[in-house]
Amino acid sequence: MAPKKPLAVIKIELEAGNAAMVDLGKALGPHGVATMEVKRRYDADTARHAGEIIPAIVSVYDDRSWDLRTTTPPTAFLIKQVIRRDGAARPGHQSVATITARDLEAIARRKLPDLNTTNIQAAIRQIEGTARSMGVRVTR
Missing domain, CATH: 3.30.1550.10 (Ribosomal protein L11/L12, N-terminal domain)
Known part of the structure; x- marks a missing residue:
């Protein structure tokens, strides 16, 4: 066959x-x-x-x-769930919310099977970049 x-x-x-x-x-x-x-x-x-x-x-x-x-949900969707609102209309000029490093790690662990890395720190940096591009500040 x-x-x-x-x-x-x-x-x-x-x-x-x-x-x-x-x-x-x-x-x-x-x-x-x-x-x-x-x-x-x-x-x-x-x-x-x-x-x-x-x-x-x-x-x-x-x-x-x-x-x-x-696959796992989109990163932006998971970030929106954490901050409970949409991203900024003008990212880079406006900041709509703040997300903690712990929240970033939780999202990164959930997304890890679908990311192009197996390193959790690299995954966190990818999630952090998405958050910044949505106008979300990251606190350490």
């Missing part, structure tokens, strides 16, 4: 445990994937993170089969 050929790799960001069919249909419909099956699997895989935005990668193959892999 010949290996499956990948036709498309689709990246989607949906609400955990409650994926919107409209968004799934827009992303997966053109590829002929059974969106209801993807929704059920996504909702089951992400149910424990309800209320968060969980990205997923759907690989679609030539026989219309598919694989689903979820």
Whole structure:
């Protein structure tokens, strides 16, 4: 049996445990994937993170089969959860909140599997850069 050929790799960001069919249909419909099956699997895989935005990668193959892999929430989303507001309208000119080093470390530990490093200090620096670009001050 010949290996499956990948036709498309689709990246989607949906609400955990409650994926919107409209968004799934827009992303997966053109590829002929059974969106209801993807929704059920996504909702089951992400149910424990309800209320968060969980990205997923759907690989679609030539026989219309598919694989689903979820990742950690976006860094900006996790920072917004900690500061309980949106980032600055003019980052670098405005500061909207302050985040502690402990909060940065907690976010970095959660994001570590999806970052391009295995070093926790490097991961913290990446998270810190995202926070600064959102207009969030970091206290040590």
